[in-house]
Amino acid sequence: MSKERLINIRKGDAVHHPQHGIGQVQSIREKSFYGEEASSFAKLYFERDDLTLMLPETELDETVREPISSKDARKLLDELKAWKGKPSKQWKTRARANQAAIDCGDPFEYAKVYKALCTLESENALRAQDRAHLTQSTNLLVDELAHSLRKSPDQARALLNKASG
Known part of the structure; x- marks a missing residue:
C-alpha cells in the first residue's frame, strides 16, 4: 500500500x-x-x-497541487495590482530568480515575475530568457485564473493585464 x-x-x-x-x-x-x-x-x-x-x-x-480558490485568485489580482517591486538590473540574477519563482509553483510568486517583466517589456528591455519567463508566467497565471474564476482564457488574460497596469 x-x-x-x-x-x-x-x-x-x-x-x-x-x-x-x-x-x-x-x-x-x-x-x-x-x-x-x-x-x-x-x-x-x-x-x-x-x-x-x-x-x-x-x-x-x-x-502537483490543487488549483487556487476563487477567493485566492481575486487576492492574487489585488496583490498584483498593488505590487511595486522592481526586476534586477543584472539579467543573470533576474533570470535565476524568475526561474526559481516559477519553479516553486506559487502563483503569487510568478505573478511578481509577470508584473516585473511586463515593466521591462514596456521599456523594450527584455532579453530572450526574460521573454521565455514572461510567456511561461503568463500562461500559468491565465490557466490558474481561468480555472479558479471560471473565465475563458481571454477573460483571464484581460483581468491579468488590467491588474498589472
Missing part, C-alpha cells in the same frame, strides 16, 4: 503543475513497468500543452 497522499485527487479533478499549468486527472490505477511490482499512477492531461503525464502516486505531493 502506498503512503497517504497530502493531495487528495480523483478522476476528473483539476490539478496544477508548475511547468504545464492546469490539468485534469484522467485516471488513477495500478500499473507495472518492466516487470516491477505494480504501483499506483495518476494519468494527467494538460490541454494547453496537449500533454499527458503518468505520475507515480508517491510523487503527486511533490509535483
Whole structure:
C-alpha cells in the first residue's frame, strides 16, 4: 500500500503543475513497468500543452497541487495590482530568480515575475530568457485564473493585464 497522499485527487479533478499549468486527472490505477511490482499512477492531461503525464502516486505531493480558490485568485489580482517591486538590473540574477519563482509553483510568486517583466517589456528591455519567463508566467497565471474564476482564457488574460497596469 502506498503512503497517504497530502493531495487528495480523483478522476476528473483539476490539478496544477508548475511547468504545464492546469490539468485534469484522467485516471488513477495500478500499473507495472518492466516487470516491477505494480504501483499506483495518476494519468494527467494538460490541454494547453496537449500533454499527458503518468505520475507515480508517491510523487503527486511533490509535483502537483490543487488549483487556487476563487477567493485566492481575486487576492492574487489585488496583490498584483498593488505590487511595486522592481526586476534586477543584472539579467543573470533576474533570470535565476524568475526561474526559481516559477519553479516553486506559487502563483503569487510568478505573478511578481509577470508584473516585473511586463515593466521591462514596456521599456523594450527584455532579453530572450526574460521573454521565455514572461510567456511561461503568463500562461500559468491565465490557466490558474481561468480555472479558479471560471473565465475563458481571454477573460483571464484581460483581468491579468488590467491588474498589472
